[in-house]
Amino acid sequence: MLNLSMKPTGWFQIGWSAEIPPGGVKPIKYFGHEMVAFRNRQGVLSVLDAHCPHMGAHLGYGGKVEGDCIACPYHGWQWNLQGENMLIPGEERRIPKRLRKWHVVERHGLLLLWHDPAGGAPREGWDLPDLFDHPELPADVNDFYPCYPDAIVFKPDERIHPQLMTENAADTAHFRFTHGAPEDPVLLDFDTSTPVWQSQMGFFNKHTKEIALRLFARNAGVGLSFTIFDHGKLGRRLVLSCTPVDDDSSDLRVSYFFPRDPDSPHVMPEHIRELARQTEGLFEEDARMWRHQRFRQQPIFAKRDVLGYRALREWCKQFYEAEGCPRGPLIVMEDTM
Numbered sequence: 001m002l003n004l005s006m007k008p009t010g011w012f013q014i015g016w017s018a019e020i021p022p023g024g025v026k027p028i029k030y031f032g033h034e035m036v037a038f039r040n041r042q043g044v045l046s047v048l049d050a051h052c053p054h055m056g057a058h059l060g061y062g063g064k065v066e067g068d069c070i071a072c073p074y075h076g077w078q079w080n081l082q083g084e085n086m087l088i089p090g091e092e093r094r095i096p097k098r099l100r101k102w103h104v105v106e107r108h109g110l111l112l113l114w115h116d117p118a119g120g121a122p123r124e125g126w127d128l129p130d131l132f133d134h135p136e137l138p139a140d141v142n143d144f145y146p147c148y149p150d151a152i153v154f155k156p157d158e159r160i161h162p163q164l165m166t167e168n169a170a171d172t173a174h175f176r177f178t179h180g181a182p183e184d185p186v187l188l189d190f191d192t193s194t195p196v197w198q199s200q201m202g203f204f205n206k207h208t209k210e211i212a213l214r215l216f217a218r219n220a221g222v223g224l225s226f227t228i229f230d231h232g233k234l235g236r237r238l239v240l241s242c243t244p245v246d247d248d249s250s251d252l253r254v255s256y257f258f259p260r261d262p263d264s265p266h267v268m269p270e271h272i273r274e275l276a277r278q279t280e281g282l283f284e285e286d287a288r289m290w291r292h293q294r295f296r297q298q299p300i301f302a303k304r305d306v307l308g309y310r311a312l313r314e315w316c317k318q319f320y321e322a323e324g325c326p327r328g329p330l331i332v333m334e335d336t337m
């Protein structure tokens, strides 16, 4: 399946903020790296390489937060938020060795990690889109219910490459067949000029020929997509993510943001919970394809695929720096008549 590198560069989701409360510790693994995430009592989060430089214990299994440090469960050496050694029990000295600290940001309750296979810092121009700050449909995050824990989907350890999810941004032909939609949407426009892909899809009303629903999509690299459904005054907002765990599998997540219902602004009402549950089914319809799909480096395109897919695949190449990216001609299906 995986003839594309599982070490793309960019921003990726590694969880939800609420999974690590103040004083909490969590072992995580992405891009083949064992890491530990922990939060001090003031709420500051840090993600470090997991294995203690002393004897190699994994800090995520039994490690405890002590002030601004995580204490190793094996012999108690302490490492601060920056990954520096702060304490060796019974000794005056500290060692200059430090654990690698990963770049992580928290946005709207999502934990997002920067991955550069060469170890570089987040790059200028590779900014994360803001789900709520959109030129066509700006909104205030406070007008939405938090996505966690009622409107999320988590599918761990799936044999799915993130690019398969990203290619959905150009795939107008799967809605009827994969999702049972009455009509396919049309790709209205797209912009590939930055590391954030931007596009609009429109579902047309068959009778009036007017756009009945628009989808604004922004993809930050190959594993993270931000979509706004132009639905109601505020729009429904969705983050899809697919983050490689290692060279064989990925974690998939959906985070859905619904506008607050004025009748129940603090508690998500049942009818919205039901919509969130339906999301799980919709996402599974896609995941069922991706899970068993063999990525075609040289696909045979139907005519309607050509414009968007070709542009998207060209755009995706910039995220593969560690190993080769897909090359070769893209084949277009010709009329046989």
Ligand code: FES
Residues within 6 Å of the ligand: 052, 053, 054, 055, 056, 057, 072, 073, 074, 075, 076, 077
């Ligand atoms: S292995 Fe961590 S303190 Fe010994």
Ligand SMILES: [Fe+2]
Residues within 6 Å of the ligand: 168, 174, 178, 179, 286
């Ligand atoms: Fe889909």
